[in-house]
Amino acid sequence: MTTFDTLFFHFFQHYKIKRNKKANSIAIFYISVLQIALLLLLGVFFAGFSRQMHMNTMSSDKAWTLFVIMSIFIYFKNWIQYSGRKRKVLNAKNLKNKKLTYNIWLLWFLPIAVLALAFVLYQAV
Known part of the structure; x- marks a missing residue:
């Protein structure tokens, strides 16, 4: 299992209790x-x-268009990957492992920190 799979199942298990x-x-x-x-x-x-x-490899407009297309692709890839049979198989494998003890607020802060770092890097360039 990849890191993203592990994080997905941690979130899934955490919110399955609260919002089934x-x-x-x-x-x-x-x-x-x-x-x-x-x-x-x-x-x-x-x-x-x-x-x-x-x-000079790509214009800014083309880069943002590529980013939007890749973002849509990422969402649909995750939707297909984690909504079907593969999620159930990975979930069964994950249940055999020990429970993860990540702090859920820290995990929610992780994408915000990455976006802030991207913004700082964008301003520096």
Whole structure:
């Protein structure tokens, strides 16, 4: 299991107790936001790197369009991956492992921190 799978099931198990019907949607939303934030951070880093190296590879409009397309792809990939049979198989494997003791507020803060870092990096470039 990947790190994202582990985080997904931690969120799924946490919210399954409180909001049974919405647990899967909340966990998919969290994983998608985290992956999209990491994609944004990488994009800003490579845009700044390209600008420092004086490389003209892509216009800003095309880069934002590509980011939006990749964001939609990430969400639908997660939706398909974690809504079907694979989620049930991974959940059964995850139940055999020990319970995770991550702080849920710290995990919610993680995408916010990545977005803040991307914003700071964008301002520096």
